[in-house]
Structure formats: C-alpha cells, structure tokens
Amino acid sequence: MLKSALYSILAIIIVSIILFFAKETTEAKSPQVADLTNFSALLKPSDADEDELVGVYFMPSWNTSPDPAVDRDSFWSCLTGQVDCSSLQNPGIWGPKGRIYNSKYSYEGPYLDRKPIKELKGFYKRDDPEVIKKQLEYMKSYGIDFFAYNWFYGRHYYYHLDYGPQSKMYYPKGWQTDKNRSGRVAVPGMVEWGDQLKVMLEVNASLPKEKQMKWALNWCDDSNERWMLWLKVGAPEEIAREANYEGEKPDKELYLKVHEKITQLWIDEYFSRGDYLKEKDGRPLVYFYFPQDAESRAAYYDLKLKDLLDLSQQTAKKAGLPGIKFIAVTAGPMLENERVYGLPNFWKPNNPQKPWEGGTYLKKQLLQEYVPRLKSMGFEGMTGYVYHNFMNKDNKSFEDMRETYKGHWNMWSEKFKNDPDFEYQVPTAMGWDMRPAGGTWPQPSGIPSEPQKDRVHSDKNSFTAMLKDAQQTSKKYRSSNGNTVMICCWNEYLEGNYIEPTEGHGFDYLEAIQSVFGN
Template sequence: MKIAPTFFRALAALLFAIAFVVSAPGAETKNYSVGVYYYPGWRFAPPLIQEPPWGAIREYGGRKPVLGWYDEGKIDVATRQLQWMHEYGIDFVIYDWYWINDGGPALTHAIDAYLQSPARSTVKFSILWANHTDTPSSLQQFDAIVDYWIRHYFSQQSYYRVDGIPAVFIFSPDGLERKAASFGTDVEQLLERARRKAVNAGLPGIYFVGTSQAVAGPIQHDLPASGYDAVSAYNYHMGLSGHYSADIPLSHSYRELTDGYRQSWNWILSHSRLPYFVPVTSGWDKRPWGGSPDRMHDQSYGTPREFKEHLESARSLLDRYPGATRRTVVICCWNEFGEGSYIEPTEKWGFEYLQQVRSVFGARTQ
C-alpha cells in the first residue's frame, strides 16, 4: 500500500513530541520565560551573504559548533538545535528577519527549516525585523512586509505570542521612524496600520517590541508615543543611564560589559512606561568580522561560569519586577559567532552555556 508522505511526517512529529515529554530533564513548572536571538547567517545566500560564511570563523579556535560547519537551511540542523533549546529551557527563538528592496524576504532559510522541522512545536518562534537594510522604502512595501508576516508566520500555532497576540521585535525604531518620514507618515500610523491588517486577517493584532539603549528620548517618549507595546534590546556595549555620549567608553572585559547591562537594566526599569523584556548576553568579540573600532572592546567575552552570574543578576531583576519584566529574558545570542555572542554548543565549551541557562531559569514546563 502506498502511504502519503504527509502521514509519515505527521507520525514523526507525534513520536518526536512524545520523546521530548518522556525524556526532558525535570518536569517542574518554570517561573520564567527565556528567549534567544538567532542569526541566520550560516549559509551562502547572496546578496546579503556574499561568500561562504564559515571561512572567517574557522580562523578563531573554539567557535566550531558541535554540529560542525553546518548549513542551517537543513531540517535536521533545525531539529537538533530545537531539541537542545527545549532540553535546556529556552521557550522561544527570535529569528533575525530581513527584507531587501530589490528582492523581498531574505535569509529565511533557518526559519523555513524550523517550519518544516518535527520539533517546531517544542519551541515557539518569533521574528526580529532587522530593518537596517534601507526598508521600508514605501508604504506599499511596508504593507507587503506585514502581509508576508501574516500569511507565513502568524497563523502558525508555534508562533510566539504575548497575551495571545503575535509578537514582532523591531531592531531599529529610529530607522523605522526615518523611513516612515521619508514617505510622509510616522511609526504610530505604520504600527496601527499593521495591527488593522492583522485584525482583518482574524488575528487579535500585533505586539510590537522596540529595541533601545537606556536613553531617555526613546524610552520615556518615542517608543510609547509611537505605539510600541514593550521594549527590549539586541545587545548593549556599555552602561547608560538616560543619555548617550561618545565619551562613554565601551566595555573592555565581560565584567565591564555585564556591569553596563545592570546599569542599563536599572535605569530602564525606573523610567519606562512599557514592559521590559530583559536582555542578557554571552559576550562580545567581533574579531572574525574585522573587529570593533575599539579593539579592547573585543575582550568582552566570558566563561560559562561568568555567564551564569550574569543570568543570576537578571533573574533577581525578574523577581523584583515581575510585572514590568513579564519574567522574560532574551539572550544574545544563539549563534552570533562572528560577534562572539553565542550559546550554541561548540567543541570548546560543549553544552556549558546551555547548562547555565537551565540551572538559573529551570527546565521547560511539562
């Protein structure tokens, strides 16, 4: 008898889910929600990825993934990564998402593999619109972007939601404001337009999270006035308390970097009217991609033990401000190997970074 391939895919997904429930370490209920940013840059994908991406990483010992120099467009790669995320207590993954003016959506191979993986139901997914690619160039293009989100992502059961509303992270609120002004509108109108599109498609709206440093203008006025629902960050490079100056030095060690994170956390929580999804980092070392202008800034990487101390500081903040933080942290990053921000298992550290995540924030809810 010839059985349809869809039957086998459905059976595989069922068996995979059952295996997770049986084998997951720990069955306690989590008190926290843990997200992680994912950089989909590990596949040759012109025009954004102009050459094989692993070449620069190979020269820096210790960064080779346990999966090897993988092609993240493969379903088995996505499945293994999701298995690890689930096992070590990561609740949702936020894929960096790109749109280019002449080609539409770009670097979607990792998220496409996620959507085909039998493990997709075990970890939620969201998108960080990496809107520093000179988009949107027009109102029509903005509409096309939102329509793509609604059609391809928001209808998925595994899409990450806040209060039942699909969440989208915006990398550059300033950039979006400039582009909106260039075609005669503003961000408040754009976000409301996007929400109406979602409602017309049968969804409850869109929950927009704007990323920002601890600077008074965006935190106290711009993001709330523009209609964002929450604030977070991709990463920080120094500590800020309401204002930025070119004279403020970048971190020169992981200790300085994480001290800066605490400074920014505390200022934002004291001044933001919006919920704050607390950002944390595994470090910074951009040498594979040419290095930082301040070369000493590339010494801002830490050991798994130091990472654990950073996570514990974040956890104490979630406990102190459970409403304002929604008890949520977002880690930078799963696989920013070129910037030295990664917790994906590597040949050097194995699963030690992931072990710290689980030890601080707990196992997945069963």
C-alpha cells in the same frame, strides 16, 4: 515547578487538619473556613515566583559566493580564514580596500574554537534538517522557551509569478499582477535569507507538540544598503536595463503598500502557526530591531513610525487577529559627546533628484531621550540585543558588561515600573568579540575604531552570574516587566555572541541557562 508542588502538598495537609477539627462543632465552621481562605492566600505563589520565559535571538547565515553552485557560508568563511570572508571585503563598511591588516592590527584568526560540536556536524550546512532538529532539541531541553529569528526583507525586489522559479514566492492572494509581463507583481518585496527559517519551521512542525519550540520574528529593518536599493527602484538606469518599468517608483503610496504586504506575509505565513509566540489574548509578538532606522526612513515620506505600526495593526485586525504586540529592541550612546552616533529619526537625501546616491541621518538622540518616545510610536515594550555601554562605562571585559547591563536594567525597570502598558524585557548577553568580521567598529579607513572593545569574553561561571542577576531583576519588577528574559545570542558567531555548543566551550552556556531557569 518544585516550589509550586510543595505549596500544594502543604496546603492539602493543612486543609485535612482543619476539616478534621471542623467536625467538632458547626459553630466553629465559619471562622475556620475563613482562616483557611486567608492561609491559602498566604500559600499562593506570588507573581514573582512565576517561571521566567527565556528567549534567545537566532541569526541566519547566507551564501556569500557569487557562484550559486558554490555555498560559501557567511559565518564559516570568516571563522576559517580571511580570503573568503565577505565581511572583511565589504567596501560599504571598510572602504575601498576592505579591512586592512598591518603590524598594529594584525589578523588573529582563524577562530576554530567557535566550530560547532560534532553532533551539529561542525561547520554545518545552515539548512540541514538534522542539524536544525538538534538545535531545536538543545534549546528545548536546556530551558529556552522560544527563539526570536532575525528577519530581513528587501523591499526592492520585483518578481514574476508566472515564471517557474519565482512562481512559489509569496504574494498576497488577489493582489494585482501584470499578466503581460509574466505575472509581474505590482507590489515588490521578498524575504531575504529565509531558507533557514523555512526549514526550521518544517522541522519544528514535525516534532511532537510538547517538544516544539515557540518562536517570534525579530524584524531587522536596519540596512542602509537595502534602503538605497529601494530608492533606486525606477531610477533611469534601472528602467534602461529593464530592471524596472515606467510607473514603478518608490513613492509614499508604494512604500505603504509594501509595508502592508510585509504584515500580510506575517499573517499568512507565520501568525497562523500554532508554534508562533503569542500573548494570552492571542496577539502575536514581533520584535523590532533598531526602530530608529525605520523611523528615519519613514520620515522621508512625512510618515511617523506609528503610521506603519498602525497599518500593521489594522491589517492584522482585518484578518481576524486581535492585533500585534510590538517590542522595540534598542541600544545606543548616552553621553552628549557621543551624540554624533546617536539614534536618528530623520533621513535626508544629499541630492533630492537622486536619493539613491545617498543621504544623511539627522535629528540624533541619546538613548535616554529616544526610549521615552517608544510608547507613542506604538510599542508595548522594549528589550536589548547588545548593550556596549552605560553612560561613561564601556564594555572592555565581561565584568564591565555585567555592570553596564545592570545600569540599563535598573534605569529602564525603574522608568516603567508604574506603567502597566509598557514592559521591559530584561536582556542578557554572553559577550562580544567582532574580530572574525574585522573588529569593533568598522571604519572606511579599513581599521576598526575601538578594537579594545573586542575580547569581552565570559565563561560558564560569569555567564551564570549574569543570568542570576537578570532573574532577580525580572522578579523584582515582575508586575511591570513581565516575565521574559532575552539572551543574545544562539549563533552570532562573527560578533562573539553564541551559546550554541562549540568545540571551544561545549555545553557550558546551555548548562548555565538550565541551572538558573531549569526546564
């Protein structure tokens, strides 16, 4: 902003001088005007001088208590101890005994340095309007332009619009319901962990327009557990307990209809808002976390991911929007000996007659094989959430992380620098430390496979250095990369990726952002 102001002042001075001398002779007027035009072109700031658009991912927490009268926050219960931490007890990732601690891998908590500052009420209630107002104010005042909310959706939920507690749940206007079953919806699906977003948007709308935050969705369609619950719709045991009725089954037709419902929800509830992040042409942006998971499951129905994104585009245009801009959020292994952990694009059930009992993800690709396919799927750009490695370089310290990120920045910026229709939004992160959730990475044995990748810790100086490097990369490739820099994350407390002010680091990370990107 200061640079632009100086340009303007300098231009005014030069114009005044030239106009003064131009009065001496009309013959000299034309060349002087031409000179003025050329000089003004030199003074005009280049695209590389434009301010960056800074985004940060926001992760919701949720109640893990089986008792609805007890609120056991998924974050705070793991930072304050291990007994009530559902992440440590999840048999789906740690095996039947949950996370096992022993003399070799001992419990190292609690992690009280991650407690938010007193201005945020410490271990706050996630939907407290006063806390949320503070969070939005901090984002805005320290130079963050928008937040990308990690958004989760359960396709399998049926509900009844004529039943009191469920009557206010979203359902597209005019869509079919069964009046004989209390308005049971014909097309299932509901937002999960959306209470926090609802209050965030209410608080944001109450702020003066100049103080409101822009925001976007980061659709996290990555849960295998949700996929199994979807496939279980209409299973004999579900019909026996009347969770489902005859005719309700997760076939291709219903799968597509649920996707249309998801998009219509975005349109009705989010895209119509003035604070939603949109392109200059009016298209809302949607970030899509780990698209390989959605692609693999769509393939089960002989669908391509592009079929789903095209359906979203058609639904948006039918509603009067110019379309949607989808940005893929990707990461993955890059070495042949790690292909087993690669990015799949096909899911096959172990038992075709009972697909809800599990399956296998196949056709796995390395990241550098997968990324070139993104544009053909319907994406117009990509970014990252957390990069854990680059080729044979792993993150075992923040110094390592800075190097791996530079590797990705250079590779993808160079790859897309001549493609005006696909942008690479430069991602950054403040670290990684998954110990509160059990460690990196969860295994059915109950022991993490790579605990040496935890404790990837930055400080104010090293994080500032990463942001400056990201800014330079963004400017260097501005014509193709656009001007967005993404930061992970506002509050990934269980993964050690949180810039929200805490008792441990105070405002260090927000001050780093402000020092590099300003207001």
